[in-house]
Amino acid sequence: SYAPRGINLVERGGRWHFQTAADLAHHLRPSREVVRKLSRAAVETLAIIAYHEPVTRPEIEEIRGVAVSGGTIDVLLEAGWIRPAGRRETPGRPLQYATTPGFLAHFNLTSRRDLPGIADLKAAGLLDREPPRELALPFSGDSE
Structure with a gap:
């Protein structure tokens, strides 16, 4: 009998x-949060989506001036900050992305109208330096 040892033999x-x-x-679930910092590409992509949603990947690439990797989009999707928002009715029907309520909650916004304007961002010096620590993503899991 394995029952007192924490495992069961089951037929499936x-x-x-x-x-x-x-x-x-519950003992096997991750018990600690590991904070991973967002890459500059992810921060830029998130900002573009937040300010221009719904926006397609080609539009993000045009604004950034460089290609957006699938990994960057995946990180933002997994964080729950962006979501697919339908397809653009243009040739190729590219997928559009938009922010989520989780994005608003994480950044303590009630709506996208609460996002700072360009003048506010420049005044705070946020357009020329590395992303702030508040943009770190919490991931469940052991860091060991």
């Missing part, structure tokens, strides 16, 4: 498997 689909006991499964 005609095959036998060991499975963590349900009452102990």
Whole structure:
């Protein structure tokens, strides 16, 4: 009997498997948050989406002047800060992106109208330096 050891032998689909006991499964979930800093490309992409949504990847690339990697978009999607927002009715029907309520909540905004204007960003010196620490993404998982 494996029951007192925290695992169960279960049959699933005609095959036998060991499975963590349900009452102990919470011990296997990540218990610490690891903070990873967003890349400059991700910050720029997020800002473009926030200010121009709905916006397509080619439009983001045109504004940034460089290609946007799929990984950059994926990081923002996984963080819950952007979402697919339909397809543009142009040749190729590119996917459009928009911000989410999670984006607004993380940055303590009630709507996109609360985003600072260009003059505010320049005055704060945010257009010429590395992204601020507040843009770090919390990821669950062990850092070990």
